[in-house]
Amino acid sequence: MKKVTLKDIAGHFGVSISTVSKAINDSHEISNDLKLKIQAYAKEKHYKPNRLALNLLNKSTKTIGVVVPNILNYFFVQVLYGIEKVANENGYNIISCISNESSAKETKTLEFFDAGTVDGVIMSLAEESQNEDKHEALIDIINNDIPVVLFDRVSDAVQCDKVVVDDFEAGYKITKHLIHIGCKNIAVVNPIASSSVGKLRILGYKKALEEFEVEFDPKLIINLTVKDDLDLLMSFLLNYKTIEGIIGIDELIAVQVLEVVKARGYNVPNDISIIGFTNGQLSKYVTPSLTMVSQHGKYIGEQTATLLINRIKSPGQPYETKTVKTSLLVRDSTKKLQ
Template identity: 35%
Template structure:
């Protein structure tokens, strides 16, 4: 009698990763036909089946979707959730919200709960720790249980799932180009999220925009004290004319350092940050920012999930939507 086998055991027998096995079983175009055939043959030989409890539960819809938020203190995600809730109501769906607190272990716990069949699908922004360690087996487990997954915001991950995000790279390319067109050359970048996907995309956009200039001026660190020191050097020693900030922390830090060093914004330093409208407008001076349209992001994430649930996408083919950002000029750009 053929014995049942788990996804992890299949990967060991084939000497490939769990993600490769899962992608092959889900007909991902990322996997070569030869590898996919090997995986499927071995899975058939060992009578591989997804968790039967979850499969049985998935035969009828629950009317509920699970949303995993990485950071509740970030107002961006609160606005994303608002968009999700509004769109879910249109589909008569309930939203269960989980918070990973940027923790890989917590994210694993949440995904383990979600494999019980309690939701029709999952919307997830992957935690910083998960991206840093590149451990995605718990996400492949959701796919293994035939639970549709939509990855939102933090989308530059090699996962066979539908994705929706904003044009992070283009936003900083356009911001860099904007300053160059105004005659500035010493344009800097500050980042506390250079180690995760969205930070890397924004940095890539800046670097592309600076290709025809001799120098890059970058301050990056996950340690607040070190980041503060590096930003201070850019502003005081390097005397950059403009600074692009990839995240809330670096935006606020740059504003504070300019104030402490008596550097006038925007006369001596111009700033653009990834910062929420609610904060940007009430700083002195107000900070120009990249508007990511989070409500629209949340709404479209739910729409994509429902398209998947309704069979509007082909198996093995994944939707990727990119929402255009908007550069909003307030006092800190001064043009």
């Protein structure tokens, strides 16, 4: 079936192409009777506007590119939800991509966005990119006047708007909570050790230990990679000394740690208390339900999208960094405060 154009509709009604365009866009310049007739005919003939032509004409795609490092982490799902909500409210669509923690994939995605496909970019850096501290593709986009907002995992080397979680304070707060409920030997299972987020949470953990005069033991830190066997590393940990508390640096790891600990006959929380990050669905429905740190992902998504849209509308303003505090949601995987 031949695609119906503005010219075809104009010929049917004996009017100009400009008149048809105005009618379809609900302009007050066209009489209501003619406007309704043109709109009804366009719908009947399945007319679709040429978005590429409109983008070229308006010098805008009304599209935001979003790059997240890992869609399995519920935090990023929450962020995407918040971004899309604000984007849609402001007439923008989003293209969401996953770097899968790869700097090469991140670069390829940014090159695609740099080809005029989006009006702006929202991104959380891949762990590999943070580890290498190379951000040429990202800096190129900014230099090409495409606004960028970084969130969660950011870099001081990139000058742009940012929304960050106070991960140092979060690491400090949960360690302090475990100490207050009687835990002394507190282990950490960290699958994102190379990322800024993972490093900051460990620094907060160390700060709490120091404040309460608990000696830091590096053997209680498991820096997990995709090649590692969590069961084996947890066996080494649990055989090393009596562990009273474990921090899982993300939700999936916290759930896996819980299952490993239970399978070895430990009672949670009486023997070992467990706390994780990201208040997703998994943590609510395991047994016992997990005490979690909420990073307020939806709110972060809303803030990043708002910052980006404001930047698109008003370029040239000073860059802004927003810091979001976390909340501790106490459930059944930790002992109660005495």
